[in-house]
Amino acid sequence: EAGVVQSPRYKIIEKKQPVAFWCNPISGHNTLYWYLQNLGQGPELLIRYENEEAVDDSQLPKDRFSAERLKGVDSTLKIQPAELGDSAVYLCASSKTGSTVFGPGTRLTVL
Amino acid sequence: AQSVTQLDSHVSVSEGTPVLLRCNYSSSYSPSLFWYVQHPNKGLQLLLKYTSAATLVKGINGFEAEFKKSETSFHLTKPSAHMSDAAEYFCVVSDHSSHGQNFVFGPGTRLSVLP
Numbered sequence: 627e628a629g630v631v632q633s634p635r636y637k638i639i640e641k642k643q644p645v646a647f648w649c650n651p652i653s654g655h656n657t658l659y660w661y662l663q664n665l666g667q668g669p670e671l672l673i674r675y676e677n678e679e680a681v682d683d684s685q686l687p688k689d690r691f692s693a694e695r696l697k698g699v700d701s702t703l704k705i706q707p708a709e710l711g712d713s714a715v716y717l718c719a720s721s722k723t724g725s726t727v728f729g730p731g732t733r734l735t736v737l
Numbered sequence: 738a739q740s741v742t743q744l745d746s747h748v749s750v751s752e753g754t755p756v757l758l759r760c761n762y763s764s765s766y767s768p769s770l771f772w773y774v775q776h777p778n779k780g781l782q783l784l785l786k787y788t789s790a791a792t793l794v795k796g797i798n799g800f801e802a803e804f805k806k807s808e809t810s811f812h813l814t815k816p817s818a819h820m821s822d823a824a825e826y827f828c829v830v831s832d833h834s835s836h837g838q839n840f841v842f843g844p845g846t847r848l849s850v851l852p
Contacts, residue, residue, distance in 0.1 A: 629780070659840075668741075668827050668842030669781075682839070717781070726840070728773075728781035 628652070630729035632718050638735045644706035647732045651699070651720030655727070658695060660703050661717040663731065669717055675701065708736045739764045739830045741843035749849040756815040758846045760802075760828030763809065770811045771829040772802055775845075781827070787811065798822070823850045 631650040639645050651658050656677050661669035672691065674682040677698040686693065690709070695701040705712055715731040744759040762768060772784040785796025792804040802813045811828060828843040 666845070668829075668844050670842070671840065674839075719781075726783070730778075730780040 630718055630720050630727050632716075632729040632732050634732060635730065636733050636735075638737065639708055640737050641710055642707040644704065645708050645734060646702055646704045647716050647718075647734075649701045649703070649718030649729060651701070651718070652722075652727055655720035655722045656698070657721045657726075658701050659717075659719040659721070659726075660693060660701070661719065663715040663717055665714070672703070672716075705734075708734075710736050712736050739768070739832060739839065739841045741828050741830050741841055743826075743828055743843040743846045745846050746844065747847045747849065749851060750818045751851045752820055753817050756813070756818045756822065756848065758813040758826050758828075758848065760811045760813065760843060761809050762811060762828070762830045764830055764832055766832035769831040770802075770804060771831065771840075772796065772800070772811075772813050773827045773829060773842075775825045775827065777824075784813070784826075818848075818850045820850050820852065823848055 633648050658675040660672040662672050663669040671685055673680055673686045673693050675695045678695050691705055693703045713736045715733050717731045718729040719726050740763045742761045750756055770787040773781040774784050775781050784800050785794045787794045787804045795801045800815045802811050804811050825845045825847050827845050829840050831840045
């Protein structure tokens with residue numbers, strides 16, 4: 627079984643530029659999460675989807691961050707414009723009936 | 738509100754000696770508890786989980802954890818450390834709220850294994 631796929635794995639951009647991350651969850655997993663992991667810290671939830679519905683986006687900074695999961699399968703997380711403080715690892719995870727699998731993450735560096 | 742405290746940011750042990758990584762949690766509900774491991778530049782891997790069944794939970798790679806409700810603890814142990822155990826370990830609490838299942842991660846404990 628393929629795991630959670632994320633791309634790109636690494637991204638370097640200049641501040642004020644836009645950036646997008648893509649996640650393909652495990653087939654059949656209805657729940658999809660985006661987490662932010664700052665250096666030396668545990669992941670923090672940004673948004674959680676049940677199928678195509680965002681059921682918890684309370685921690686998503688909506689002034690610059692947006693996410694979508696149009697067909698209830700893969701998802702895109704966007705930052706526009708990026709700030710220096712956005713440098714972090716962005717993790718995607720998917721789950722079904724209590725079994726959660728994390729992707730390898732996208733490491734973003736904002737210069 | 739849920740929270741997780743990992744009492745040690747860094748633990749260093751010698752190969753072949755026991756490992757103890759401490760975790761305390763706070764939850765308003767009956768929690769599920771997890772330990773995840775993260776090797777450098779790798780994804781998070783589930784070591785074990787507690788979901789209100791047996792209080793002593795056995796996981797992969799020889800790790801186990803004991804749920805102690807009276808102490809609100811879920812410490813991770815392994816009898817004998819191996820070099821490959823060097824990684825970051827996260828204790829996670831999860832419960833169900835109006836939004837569904839929520840995961841809250843602790844800050845992590847970095848385990849170093851010395852030869």
